[in-house]
Structure formats: structure tokens, C-alpha cells
Amino acid sequence: MAMPDNPTVIGTPRQRVDGKAKVTGAAIYAADVKTDGIANAYLIQSTLASGRVIEIDQSQAEKMPGVFAILTQRNAPKLQPLPEELSANGLPGESRLPFQDDRVYYQGQHLGVVIAETFEQARDAAASVRVRYQPGELRTDLEGFAQQAIEPRLALGRIKLQDKRGDVDWVWANMPQDRLVDAVYSTPIENHNPIEPGAALAIWEDQDHLTLHVSTRGVDLTQRVLAAAFGLLIQNVRVICPFIGGHFGSKGFSWSYFIVAAAAARLINRPVRLVLTRSQMFDSMGQRARTVQSFGLAADETGKLAALKHSTLTHSSMVYQYTEPAGALTRLLYACPNIQINHRLVQLNYTTPCPMRAPGEAPGIFALESAMDELAIKLNLDPLELRLRNHADKDDSEQKPWSSKHLKECYDHGASKFGWSSRNPHPASARDKDGRLVGWGMATAIYPARQEPAAARITLANDGSVVVQSATHEAGTGTYTAMTQFVSENLGVPMEQVRFELGDTQFPHAPVNGGSFLTASVAPAVTAACNNLRDKLISLALDGPAAPFTGVARGDLVLADGRISTQKKSLPPMALADVLSKTNNQQLVAEGEAGPGDAYQKFAFYSFGAVFVEVRVDPDFGEVRVARVVGVYDVGKIINPMLARSQLLGGITFGIGMALMEGTIPDIPTGRIVNSNLSEYHVPVSTDVPPEFTIEFLDIPDPNMADSGARGLGEIGIVGTPAAVANAIYHATGKRIRDLPITPDKLVGV
Amino acid sequence: MNAFAYVRPKDLDSALSLIRSTPKARFLAGGTNLLDLWKMGVEQPDTLIDINRLGLSQIAELPDGGGLSIGALARNSDVATHSLVTERYPVLSQALLAGASPQLRNAATVGGNLMQRTRCYYFYDPNFPCCNKRDPGSGCGALNGFNRIHAILGQSDQCIATNPSDMCVALAALEAKIHITGPSGERVIAIADFHRLPGEQPELDTTLRPDELITAVDLPAPADTKHNLYLKIRDRSSFAFALVSAAIVLGIGEGQITSARIALGGVAHKPWRVPEAEAMLQGVKPDRATFEKVADRLLQGAHAYRYNQYKIPLARNVVVRGLLAASA
Numbered sequence A: 001m002a003m004p005d006n007p008t009v010i011g012t013p014r015q016r017v018d019g020k021a022k023v024t025g026a027a028i029y030a031a032d033v034k035t036d037g038i039a040n041a042y043l044i045q046s047t048l049a050s051g052r053v054i055e056i057d058q059s060q061a062e063k064m065p066g067v068f069a070i071l072t073q074r075n076a077p078k079l080q081p082l083p084e085e086l087s088a089n090g091l092p093g094e095s096r097l098p099f100q101d102d103r104v105y106y107q108g109q110h111l112g113v114v115i116a117e118t119f120e121q122a123r124d125a126a127a128s129v130r131v132r133y134q135p136g137e138l139r140t141d142l143e144g145f146a147q148q149a150i151e152p153r154l155a156l157g158r159i160k161l162q163d164k165r166g167d168v169d170w171v172w173a174n175m176p177q178d179r180l181v182d183a184v185y186s187t188p189i190e191n192h193n194p195i196e197p198g199a200a201l202a203i204w205e206d207q208d209h210l211t212l213h214v215s216t217r218g219v220d221l222t223q224r225v226l227a228a229a230f231g232l233l234i235q236n237v238r239v240i241c242p243f244i245g246g247h248f249g250s251k252g253f254s255w256s257y258f259i260v261a262a263a264a265a266r267l268i269n270r271p272v273r274l275v276l277t278r279s280q281m282f283d284s285m286g287q288r289a290r291t292v293q294s295f296g297l298a299a300d301e302t303g304k305l306a307a308l309k310h311s312t313l314t315h316s317s318m319v320y321q322y323t324e325p326a327g328a329l330t331r332l333l334y335a336c337p338n339i340q341i342n343h344r345l346v347q348l349n350y351t352t353p354c355p356m357r358a359p360g361e362a363p364g365i366f367a368l369e370s371a372m373d374e375l376a377i378k379l380n381l382d383p384l385e386l387r388l389r390n391h392a393d394k395d396d397s398e399q400k401p402w403s404s405k406h407l408k409e410c411y412d413h414g415a416s417k418f419g420w421s422s423r424n425p426h427p428a429s430a431r432d433k434d435g436r437l438v439g440w441g442m443a444t445a446i447y448p449a450r451q452e453p454a455a456a457r458i459t460l461a462n463d464g465s466v467v468v469q470s471a472t473h474e475a476g477t478g479t480y481t482a483m484t485q486f487v488s489e490n491l492g493v494p495m496e497q498v499r500f501e502l503g504d505t506q507f508p509h510a511p512v513n514g515g516s517f518l519t520a521s522v523a524p525a526v527t528a529a530c531n532n533l534r535d536k537l538i539s540l541a542l543d544g545p546a547a548p549f550t551g552v553a554r555g556d557l558v559l560a561d562g563r564i565s566t567q568k569k570s571l572p573p574m575a576l577a578d579v580l581s582k583t584n585n586q587q588l589v590a591e592g593e594a595g596p597g598d599a600y601q602k603f604a605f606y607s608f609g610a611v612f613v614e615v616r617v618d619p620d621f622g623e624v625r626v627a628r629v630v631g632v633y634d635v636g637k638i639i640n641p642m643l644a645r646s647q648l649l650g651g652i653t654f655g656i657g658m659a660l661m662e663g664t665i666p667d668i669p670t671g672r673i674v675n676s677n678l679s680e681y682h683v684p685v686s687t688d689v690p691p692e693f694t695i696e697f698l699d700i701p702d703p704n705m706a707d708s709g710a711r712g713l714g715e716i717g718i719v720g721t722p723a724a725v726a727n728a729i730y731h732a733t734g735k736r737i738r739d740l741p742i743t744p745d746k747l748v749g750v
Numbered sequence B: 001m002n003a004f005a006y007v008r009p010k011d012l013d014s015a016l017s018l019i020r021s022t023p024k025a026r027f028l029a030g031g032t033n034l035l036d037l038w039k040m041g042v043e044q045p046d047t048l049i050d051i052n053r054l055g056l057s058q059i060a061e062l063p064d065g066g067g068l069s070i071g072a073l074a075r076n077s078d079v080a081t082h083s084l085v086t087e088r089y090p091v092l093s094q095a096l097l098a099g100a101s102p103q104l105r106n107a108a109t110v111g112g113n114l115m116q117r118t119r120c121y122y123f124y125d126p127n128f129p130c131c132n133k134r135d136p137g138s139g140c141g142a143l144n145g146f147n148r149i150h151a152i153l154g155q156s157d158q159c160i161a162t163n164p165s166d167m168c169v170a171l172a173a174l175e176a177k178i179h180i181t182g183p184s185g186e187r188v189i190a191i192a193d194f195h196r197l198p199g200e201q202p203e204l205d206t207t208l209r210p211d212e213l214i215t216a217v218d219l220p221a222p223a224d225t226k227h228n229l230y231l232k233i234r235d236r237s238s239f240a241f242a243l244v245s246a247a248i249v250l251g252i253g254e255g256q257i258t259s260a261r262i263a264l265g266g267v268a269h270k271p272w273r274v275p276e277a278e279a280m281l282q283g284v285k286p287d288r289a290t291f292e293k294v295a296d297r298l299l300q301g302a303h304a305y306r307y308n309q310y311k312i313p314l315a316r317n318v319v320v321r322g323l324l325a326a327s328a
């Protein structure tokens, strides 16, 4: 890679380039798109969790004002089953396509859709539709059906779910009780609840050409799903999504609603908009499954882990097998010779689960880091000291060296910022002036880093503007801004001159937005495109009859401040645009590609962090408030400290929500969710954000990550935080709560 | 949401004659509860009678000297911050400010708050098959369902829902009087008689008749403005309904309790008061042991279900702590 000529953009705080558009409403989200003749659709959903549809009585709805059509199994187009690579393993979502049969597998399943002039008319008509069912066997109780569990091998096609090394059973049998922890931890179903609901606008130009404006974190993936389901040529399907109002894992994949929108538009030959309601966000776009995790920890006399067993019971829907990989990182977070990891999956009559921010890691590390705290107490060791003694110097699960790991510095730095060394080890030993119990807890955070293949195209126009395109996504994390920084840095043009465009299948391919790998994947492609453009530009400047810098050596040309210049000859600097004009070029285009290299075979790539939390617990009422958080993270190079901090603020707050209040509650007798709204599904409000919030990054570039050395930081904030809160609650009260969320009912009268 | 007619009468008489002639009509005040229920399909009015132009939003001193009259259309936010309320009835101001969010309080009215319906999940979502309150005779989904937020006192096997209001708990402790106008003229209902226990007719929340309108809420002159408070326990620090709450209004003179009124929220189908428990405080010096006995008396007969066992000790702690704080 050529040295950047403007090495001051990356790593500096920059305001969001799309911030103004967002706060003024100029940013167009999927549901905002306007075109002529849009009809609005509203879903007809199952109110039974298991069985068959006998009859859908739509006679009244058909006659209601504004109704164009009603689409159900009766008149649905025959859709092509999704190919293996879009359905099994790898890609969660509903591989079962909508309206193809009469089976009902969960409450809220889409059974039909009303298409009307207005949203209100469609909703009103949908409410008048009566469905008769033949009820089937109801499977809603995870523990009750545990004996029917299967043991899947992989999650997402790559994460090992069953693993062992050494001999856990022998250690377990021979270890004295006082050095064992044997406990069960559980986490509830959770829903992503991004502020923007799922939304799609389907437009058919003709029978073979479909455009879908949709809130998705995978435009290319959505394109493949639609092409497969409707039997279209892939290039005849265009999917557009310039902004996502958050997803946390929910959007993307093959969810039914956008396929329904496309089928509806085809039926009535008009553009159709389908926007999910908040309540539908609980059953139409995935959720985090419940986990029940049994942990066994054994330590030798020196406090070193001797055995670790982690068995997770979780569920998927009846139509897809997605396993929340809670035990995945238990295999490697600490050094331990004897490990046994197991996942058991029960298929239940609930909606299909999928990844949610830190899938597996968030619930799994809650359990592991709670168990470590329990072990520290048993061994009479400081919880931080126990973690230091069990530091993993390599990835024992794959026998690979870490690419870059500075966890000990996170511990050190975090502990001193927090004042951890003055912690009184005895629980329930401190009170604040209001009589509330004060507790301190900590936990380790970890999240894998990855690079996926990506491409970008860059165009320099003779007005000096630079447009870069890639089919990546902006979920509110700052893609537009970070990528603009990369372009600015690499080409030496001011950020204001650069426009980054994303979220369109007509742009060069980029991966789905997930796994915290967006920057690590897309930035190298952008940099490659910039380098190719810069080579072409320098060639224009040097070669040919009209070249302005003839005779200068290639290496002596510098791109900075939007100009090309040289120190070697007394030639005046020239704006990039003028180089194009002078050489009679309207524009200059270059492409770039990047993908994981050999380093990915050799090293284990993980980000790390240490999070320290102070809570106040009212002993009479059981109310918990997080008073203080210190989080120190080793996530590789920081591209934009302002955006990075926002990600961690959000991530840690998400973790506080997971610890204290979030939970989707199904009614066991009916399988219906009782709290599918934001009034009763609690996420933190502003007053739940701790008043003292310290976030620091070590900012050490990962030498083996492509390009800048950024590993990614979108998810690590939620990892560790729930355990740190639970551990702090134990320290405050002496009561161990192993079942999330830790609501007041679990702590009354501690 | 069904099609409907919208009317905005300018005087009380037209509003009342409209409600008489259109039995499926509903009054619209702030709309923060009615519209939610409507969108869910729990309510399906054919006519909306907007009562915001009836001129009922005054907050004024009563001629009796010391009392206060609050119009039914006064906004929750205006009541909470009105100087006569913050000075004389801090418990009411605190209760209002503990409820909902600023945006909702700006829209919500006193009349609407008195009439707000339970947040029982099985009531709120008509796709749950069982709810005697929504659909008499269909059963109670909460009894064997997820009943963490449900009642522990005064419930029946027909219904274990709670009244969710914070304001009403304070009004109960202040012994407010609800002024009502109907076909046969005006009447006044004491707050204690306004909300009902579910009994065999859980579909009836209140004793207000369908063709009556709440016009105002009167508060008697306060005896003591220092020793009262509202305490609310909830799942997050703001913007959540009470798991349990208490409004406590004490009179204290020369170190002794001269009058005591305690209302509990989140535990029953109406704000919960027990005169016998309050009487135990008459003439005694504030002390924890007495308060614990009072709490036990208040909670006498409490019965919990699978998920709301915690409410009994929690309510007890709320009463004791509330009394300690109010009497300090």
C-alpha cells in the first residue's frame, strides 16, 4: 500500500457526514421513498402458535373501502424454494417462504396480506379477516421439551457448537468441592428493536424486473433471496438501502415480509409498501433465543482453571435451526486444559431466532464471567486477579497465536481508572448516603474480528468531486463518515469533496453488515480503489502529450489538499480536477477489491476489553441503578474516536439493558408474546445511562488486519457488561442472580 | 382501526346529548390511552367526541378556602407544576411526575388519567383468547399466565388486573372528590368509590356511567403539606408503570401522628386503602415497629400468584419506608 499523503484524517474525531441529513429529515429511509401509485399493505398474522389454517374468511375485508386485493395461500404465486446456500446453515431467517402451505408454526406467522390505498384501510380490513384453525401440538416450554433436543454441529455454518479437549470428567470427579462452581445461568428471549421498523417498497418495472427499497443490512443477500424466490435473473433485481435506522442483527436475511411486499406488488401491478408495526418487530424479523446455560468450573490450588464445562440449552423455531452459540468463546477466553462445550437445541413454536448484537457472546460471556466471579469468591481471590492468572497466551481452541492481544493492559488501565484496588472484597459492605448498597463488579469482554471480501468503485470528476460506491450499509454506526475518512486520507482530498454511496446492488459487492467486520472488510477495498485511482491519476499527470508533470519521477508526486504537487521541480501544484481537464478527461474511474489474506489462517483475531461497573441497589425495593462504568477496549486501530465512543456508549448501555430490564416474554399456554411493545419491553431510558461513563481505547493497530489495523467494535460493548453488572450486584448485596434480567422482583428485601 | 365520526362540541350540554344519542361514542381527552386501545382493537368507537373545547382545564382555589378544583381537561404536566399543587399537594405533583414521559404528560388529562385502563397484557391484546374485562365470560389469561404485574389484593378469580395510574393513588390519599355531569345533572363521587374491585363484573372499571362526563376533581384543604410523599418502584428509572407505589399523607403535630392516609398502587384493581391500618397510626409517635404493623394490616389477606410473589414483601417495604420518610 502506498503511504497516504494526508495522514491526519484517520484516527481523528470527525462529525458524521450524514448527521445533518438525519436530524433534518433529509435522509430517505425505505418507508420514506415516494413514487407514483403506491399501495399499502398490512399483514394478516396467525393468532395460533401451532396447527393448520382451515379457512381464511376475507369476505368482509374484500368489500372494505380502498382494498385492492388480499393475498393468501389461495392466490399466492408459487415461489421457488431457496437454494441451500441461502437457507440451510449459514443464513438464518425464514427459509420457509410465505403463503406456500397451510401450516402454522408460531404466533404472528404471516398468513396473508391486505393491499389497499392507505395503510389505515389495509390495517382496518386486515382486522376484519377471520381465520379458522385446526390446532396442533403446542411446544412452548423450553425445559419441558429439553429431552427432545438435538445437538447441532455448527452455528452460522462455521461456529463449533460441540467441542472438547482434555478430560473434564476426570478433573471434575477428583476436585474438592470448595474449588468447584456448578451453576445454571439463563437469559431471556430478546428482540433487537431498532428504532426504524422493517420496511419495504416493491416496484416491478415489468414481469422480470424488480426494485426493492428495503431496510436491510444485506442488499446483495436480499437481491439473491428475491431472485431465487421469484425465479428472476439476479441482475434484474435491484435492492436499495441508503440508510438503516439500526438493526442490531435483525434486518437482512430472508424474512417473509419483503417477499410478501414483492408478491403483493406483482399481484396488483402497482408499487406496494409494507411497513412493520412495532409489535410485528417482535415476531417478523428474528429475535435472540432464550438460553439456559449450565456451567462447571474447577480450579487448582493456584487458582488456575483445571476444567470448564459449558452446556447450553436453547431453542429455534419449527422452520429453521438457528443455535445461539453461547459457548463458542468459552473455548478460548481463558487458558484451561480440560474443556467441554455443548449446545442442545429444541425446536419450539416461536418465531425464528437469529443473531442479535453479539450473538452467543452476549449471553455466553454473561454466564462465563458470572461463573468466574463465583469461582473467585470460592477461592478467596480478587476477581481481576483470577482472570490474570488464567490469561490465555494463545488461542487454545485452534492452537493459534493471537494476532494482537493487549487484554492485560485493558485490565490494568481499567482497574486504575476505576480505583479497583481499593475494593473491599466482602459483599454488602458499603452503602451510599441514601442507604443504598454499593457494589463493584468487573468482567472481561471479547469479540472475534474478521474480514470478508468486498469491493469498491471510485470516480473522480473534473469538477473535483470524488464519488465512491460500495454495496455496504449504514446502520447508524458511521459507515459514510469512516469511509469518507479513508478516501480523504488516501487521496489527499478534503472530506467535503468526497461523497460515499452505499446500499445499492448496482454498486460493487460488499458483505452483509454484521459481525463487527464492516470497517475491516470495506475499508481495505476502498483503499485499494483509491490506490488504483491515484496510480491512474499520476499516470495522467506524467504521461502523454498534455501531461502537466512530465519529467517528474512517479515517487516525487504528492497528493494533498485536493492537489497534486512536487517538491522536486518548480511546477505549481495542480488541483486534481485540473489534471483531468488538462488531459481532456471528463472523469477517472477505478475499482478496488480486498479480501482476507493468509494471516487469517495463521492467527486468531479477537478484540478484548475490560469493563468495571459500580451499582447502587436499594435493599428494600430491589431497584438497581448503574452509577459508574469504566470500559477499556483493545479493538485495534480507532478510525474515528468520536464514532467509536458512540458505539461503545450504545453497546454498554445495551448491556445494561440486557442485565437489568430487557426480555421478551412469551405466554406459555398460547405461545403469544405478552409484551410486544416498547411500553412493556423495557430498554434503558436516558436516566438509566450511568452518570459517570468512561470509555477508553488502547488504539493499537492490529499488525495483521488489512489496511489500517482496525478490528471492529460494533458489538463488544454488550459483551461483558451484563456480567459486570450482575457481579456488582452480588458484591453490593451478597445475592447472586443468575437469571437475566435482574429486575426488582429478584432482589426485594436483600 | 375502524372508520369513525369526529365531533368537537363547544359546550357541556352538546357533549352530553351526543354521548346519549351515540352509545358507541367515546370522549376524547388527551387520547394517550384511548388511541392505543383503539389501534389494538380493544376499543372500537364509532364516534369520537372531542371534549378539549369544553373549557374544563382550570386549576383554581375552591371558595371554601384552601381546597383546589382541577378541571377534568387540565393536563397532567400543568397540574404537576402548578404552584398551588406543588405547595399544598406535593404528593400529587410527585405522583404525576413519576408517571409516563414528559410528552405523554403534556397530552394526558386528569379525566383521562382517572379513566385509564389496566395494562394487563391479556386485556391489551385482543388476540389473547381469555380476558373477562375485555370479553366477559372468556376467562382470565393472567391467572395461569405471566402475572408479574398483577394484583395481590381485592382481586377475584374473574380478574387479577391492577389499576395502573400513579395520579389516582395520590388522589386516593388526598380523598379527592370527582365531579360528574350526566343526564340527571351533577353528582359527586368520592375517589374511594370511583374505581371498583373486579368482583363478578371486571368489565366495569369505575362507577361512572357511560353517559356521564367527569368535569372536575376537587381536593380538600390540606391539613399538613410537609409530611406527604409518593414512592414508586419500577423496572427502570423512568417511563415505566409502577410495580408497587404508595401515596402517603400524614398530619404530624408535636411529634405525634394526627392523621394518616396511605394508598397503595400497583397492588389492586383500585388504589388500595385500609382505614383500620390508618387508624393504627392515630396519635402514635413515628417508629418503625408501628409502621411494620401498619404495613401488615394494609396487606392483610394479600394473595399472590406464580410471578408476583415479590409484591407482598415489596409493598410492605414500600409502606414502611414511605412512612419513615414521610414522618421524618
Ligand SMILES: Cc1cc2nc3c(=O)[nH]c(=O)nc-3n(C[C@H](O)[C@H](O)[C@H](O)COP(=O)(O)OP(=O)(O)OC[C@H]3O[C@@H](n4cnc5c(N)ncnc54)[C@H](O)[C@@H]3O)c2cc1C
Pocket (backbone or CB within 6 Å): A679, B026, B027, B028, B029, B030, B031, B032, B033, B034, B035, B036, B051, B072, B073, B076, B098, B099, B100, B101, B104, B107, B108, B109, B110, B111, B112, B113, B114, B115, B116, B164, B165, B166, B167, B212, B213, B214, B215, B239, B240, B241, B242
Ligand atoms: C407509554 C405510556 C406510558 C405510560 N406510563 C404511565 C405511568 O407510568 N403512570 C401513569 O399513571 N400513567 C401512565 N400512562 C398512562 C397515561 O397516564 C394515560 O394514558 C393518560 O393519563 C390518559 O389521559 P388522556 O387524557 O390521554 O385520556 P384519553 O386517552 O383521552 O381517554 C382515556 C379514557 O378516558 C375517557 N375520558 C377522558 N376524559 C374523560 C372525562 N372528562 N369524562 C369521562 N371520560 C373521559 C375517554 O373516553 C377514554 O375512554 C402511560 C401511557 C403510555 C402510553
